[in-house]
Amino acid sequence: MGALRAALGDAMRTDPKVLVMGEDVGRLGGVFRVTDHLLAEFGPQRVLDTPLAESGIVGTAIGLALRGFRPVVEIQFDGFVYPAFDQLVSQLAKIHSRSAGRLTVPVTVRIPYGGGIGAIEHHSESPEALFAHVAGLRVVTPATVADAYTMLRQAIACPDPVIFLEPKARYWDTAPFAAPTAPFATPVHQASAPSLAAPAEPGSPPPPEAGAAWTELNRARIVRPGGLVTVATYGPALAPSLAAAEAAAAQGRDVEVIDLRSLSPLDVETVAGSVERTGRLVIVHEAPVFGGIGGELAALVTQRCFYRLEAPPVRVGGWHMPYPPAKVERAFLPGPERIGQAIDQVLEY
Amino acid sequence: MPTGPSVPVLQVLAPDGQRNDASAEPAEAAYLAALTPQRMVAMYRDMVIIRAFDREATALQRRGELGLWVSSLGQEGAQIGSAHALSPQDYAFPAYREHGVVAACGIDPANIFAMFRGVDHGGWDTEAHRCHTYTLVVGGHVLHAVGYAMGEALAGQPDGPHGGAVIVYLGDGAMAQGDVAESLVFAASYQAPVVFFVQNNGWAISTPTEAHVRVPLARRGEGYGIPGRRVDGNDALACFAATSAALDAARSGRGPGIVEAVTYRMAPHTTADDPSRYRPASQEQAWAARDPIIRLERHLRQIGALDDVAKAAIDAQGDAAAAHARAACLALGPPSVDGLFSRVYATEHAQVAADAALWSAHRPPVGARCRPPPKPPHNLSRCPPPQARPRRIGTKPTPPPRRLGLPPHLRSAWWGRCGRRWAMRCGPTRKCW
Numbered sequence: 001m002g003a004l005r006a007a008l009g010d011a012m013r014t015d016p017k018v019l020v021m022g023e024d025v026g027r028l029g030g031v032f033r034v035t036d037h038l039l040a041e042f043g044p045q046r047v048l049d050t051p052l053a054e055s056g057i058v059g060t061a062i063g064l065a066l067r068g069f070r071p072v073v074e075i076q077f078d079g080f081v082y083p084a085f086d087q088l089v090s091q092l093a094k095i096h097s098r099s100a101g102r103l104t105v106p107v108t109v110r111i112p113y114g115g116g117i118g119a120i121e122h123h124s125e126s127p128e129a130l131f132a133h134v135a136g137l138r139v140v141t142p143a144t145v146a147d148a149y150t151m152l153r154q155a156i157a158c159p160d161p162v163i164f165l166e167p168k169a170r171y172w173d174t175a176p177f178a179a180p181t182a183p184f185a186t187p188v189h190q191a192s193a194p195s196l197a198a199p200a201e202p203g204s205p206p207p208p209e210a211g212a213a214w215t216e217l218n219r220a221r222i223v224r225p226g227g228l229v230t231v232a233t234y235g236p237a238l239a240p241s242l243a244a245a246e247a248a249a250a251q252g253r254d255v256e257v258i259d260l261r262s263l264s265p266l267d268v269e270t271v272a273g274s275v276e277r278t279g280r281l282v283i284v285h286e287a288p289v290f291g292g293i294g295g296e297l298a299a300l301v302t303q304r305c306f307y308r309l310e311a312p313p314v315r316v317g318g319w320h321m322p323y324p325p326a327k328v329e330r331a332f333l334p335g336p337e338r339i340g341q342a343i344d345q346v347l348e349y
Numbered sequence: 350m351p352t353g354p355s356v357p358v359l360q361v362l363a364p365d366g367q368r369n370d371a372s373a374e375p376a377e378a379a380y381l382a383a384l385t386p387q388r389m390v391a392m393y394r395d396m397v398i399i400r401a402f403d404r405e406a407t408a409l410q411r412r413g414e415l416g417l418w419v420s421s422l423g424q425e426g427a428q429i430g431s432a433h434a435l436s437p438q439d440y441a442f443p444a445y446r447e448h449g450v451v452a453a454c455g456i457d458p459a460n461i462f463a464m465f466r467g468v469d470h471g472g473w474d475t476e477a478h479r480c481h482t483y484t485l486v487v488g489g490h491v492l493h494a495v496g497y498a499m500g501e502a503l504a505g506q507p508d509g510p511h512g513g514a515v516i517v518y519l520g521d522g523a524m525a526q527g528d529v530a531e532s533l534v535f536a537a538s539y540q541a542p543v544v545f546f547v548q549n550n551g552w553a554i555s556t557p558t559e560a561h562v563r564v565p566l567a568r569r570g571e572g573y574g575i576p577g578r579r580v581d582g583n584d585a586l587a588c589f590a591a592t593s594a595a596l597d598a599a600r601s602g603r604g605p606g607i608v609e610a611v612t613y614r615m616a617p618h619t620t621a622d623d624p625s626r627y628r629p630a631s632q633e634q635a636w637a638a639r640d641p642i643i644r645l646e647r648h649l650r651q652i653g654a655l656d657d658v659a660k661a662a663i664d665a666q667g668d669a670a671a672a673h674a675r676a677a678c679l680a681l682g683p684p685s686v687d688g689l690f691s692r693v694y695a696t697e698h699a700q701v702a703a704d705a706a707l708w709s710a711h712r713p714p715v716g717a718r719c720r721p722p723p724k725p726p727h728n729l730s731r732c733p734p735p736q737a738r739p740r741r742i743g744t745k746p747t748p749p750p751r752r753l754g755l756p757p758h759l760r761s762a763w764w765g766r767c768g769r770r771w772a773m774r775c776g777p778t779r780k781c782w
Binding site for chain 1: 469470471472474475476481482484486489490491492493494495496497498499500501503504527528531532534535538539688689691692693694695696697698699700701
């Protein structure tokens with residue numbers, strides 16, 4: 001959360017055209033306090049407490065972007081984004097194409113998503129596949145504190161509309177983040193840090209201006225190197241995947257874990273490169289499996305690595321049901337145990 | 350006309366062309382007083398030209414040159430009158446029937462054909478002409494206009510270089526959309542310099558306005574804190590005056606406004622529509638008597654600003670515009686498919702790049718025909734035409750047993766054990782050998 005707040009503040013300081021807008025983002029600092037203190041620093045001209053109307057927020061953000069601003073929109077919860085669906089799908093995604101490339105709409109839409117926090121209905125959903133399916137939108141999701149800062153800066157700098165999904169279960173992750181940190185200067189996929197958050201090295205050089213390195217937003221990252229099975233995951237499912245990998249390591253099974261980071265476009269090269277080595281792929285996400293990101297990734301990897309695959313790719317995700325009540329959400333979410341079973345399953349072939 | 354409480358209507362020109370400024374409010378009266386005959390003739394000329402263009406477009410659709418056409422017939426007064434109120438720093442967001450507004454913004458209306466001919470989704474240089482593209486989702490663009498106006502207010506001082514206002518065109522049907530309700534909330538909340546120009550043309554395709562509007566649309570803004578004004582939409586001067594006053598209020602920081610122009614869609618909703626299924630022809634005839642062009646022409650003749658010679662010259666300009674539109678339409682060829690890939694994102698996207706590579710690998714070579722060439726005419730001398738098969742009587746004969754490919758002694762290296770050509774069925778791995 002601190003990393004996101006710092007990223008927003010730094011982006012606003014760097015570029016006077018960056019605006020933050022959404023429900024309760026100003027005086028309250030957002031329901032998760034991600035935008036805390038921004039109103040005090042930048043004033044109501046740049047931190048807009050909007051009326052309670054998601055379509056209105058996204059629609060007016062499009063208008064502001066057409067006028068030359070870079071709005072960063074906060075949607076309060078994943079389940080509340082659907083009233084804005086038409087503006088996101090029919091307008092935000094298509095204006096660049098509709099105008100034959102003359103107009104760009106650099107809107108960043110921040111959406112807290114995912115479950116695991118004991119919330120009521122509509123507050124724990126994973127709508128990423130709905131947006132990844134739409135040409136014209138980029139969909140990214142950080143899973144670590146360090147990525148939260150870097151990727152939000154990159155998303156704001158990106159000239160395309162970006163759906164920025166924040167795993168809300170990670171909001172209270174207090175790992176130190178590097179602001180600014182190496183990924184601004186070096187390709188992210190090379191900086192395969194084994195730990196979740198790489199603390200900033202003292203005296204590290206300041207980053208180049210945001211905008212120069214936003215292309216790194218597209219890259220997946222090998223979070224935990226291994227050689228036996230590839231586990232591709234993202235967002236809130238990274239932590240349980242890493243836990244499952246540790247448990248497998250205790251049994252002498254060397255599991256590689258990849259954080260996809262970008263869901264549109266998908267960095268197939270990184271995953272396929274890993275599967276070329278391991279021959280086995282497990283895909284983990286919180287969203288229900290059917291019609292999800294996992295199916296797309298499985299198809300793409302199978303197409304590239306068919307002769308190298310030792311087992312069919314296995315997907316682990318939520319069940320095909322509306323997100324369940326909080327008391328039983330652990331039965332819905334893919335935990336280390338189910339991920340471990342999937343690893344066993346692909347090793348049985 | 351909506352039912353419910355009535356509201357005063359601004360009408361400057363009666364259908365017989367008589368001018369009376371009495372119903373104008375002071376701000377509107379000032380603009381009316383400043384109207385020169387030359388300006389009124391310019392409005393008249395624009396209306397004649399856009400009607401000629403629109404008629405030509407409908408004809409082009411009937412000839413199959415356009416896939417669809419959305420006629421602006423009958424709404425020229427509302428469109429040209431309001432568009433003439435725009436200053437160079439203002440910005441217009443049309444819906445999809447505002448051909449008059451597009452032309453008044455300096456855009457060659459033939460550009461509109463690109464989207465209706467299936468060549469483009471609609472594009473002109475929006476910034477140069479201060480006019481956004483058409484938006485087909487009804488009401489979807491109204492929020493963009495409000496956001497743009499919020500940006501105008503944020504970007505500069507009211508009397509600075511960015512002191513423009515925004516006008517957004519919508520209709521009686523769009524007023525039912527949730528996005529329009531949210532637009533009104535946002536516009537009022539931020540006092541955005543935006544004018545909602547509502548062309549109440551009586552029909553949302555087949556739904557009459559009175560079926561879903563209980564209080565005049567000019568009063569729709571009251572609960573939001575947005576003042577409204579109803580004008581005779583077939584009176585270009587009234588539309589000009591009311592829009593000018595509303596834009597002036599917006600520019601000077603007095604917030605948004607609604608102008609409801611009561612007009613009539615003389616044509617079908619689109620060329621795919623059939624109004625005879627839902628409205629009587631007598632209604633159309635009644636509105637034809639209130640035609641905006643005839644009305645202004647009568648007035649201009651009354652004040653001596655237009656005579657037969659000048660009218661003939663303007664009509665000739667309309668004919669020339671129609672001829673130009675026709676030629677421009679026919680010159681529009683299919684777009685480059687390669688170009689479609691490059692405009693999805695402003696930056697590179699791996700999936701688009703992969704799809705573009707697939708397309709360039711599989712597309713036909715340049716100059717190749719999409720269809721196979723027609724077969725040569727039947728050569729009767731070499732091959733007699735097939736005759737009707739004799740009708741079979743009795744039981745169906747059992748077919749001879751099917752053989753799997755050639756007998757073994759005739760199999761060559763081209764055939765697999767399954768009896769089929771390996772190259773076709775078994776792939777390069779030759780698994781059936």
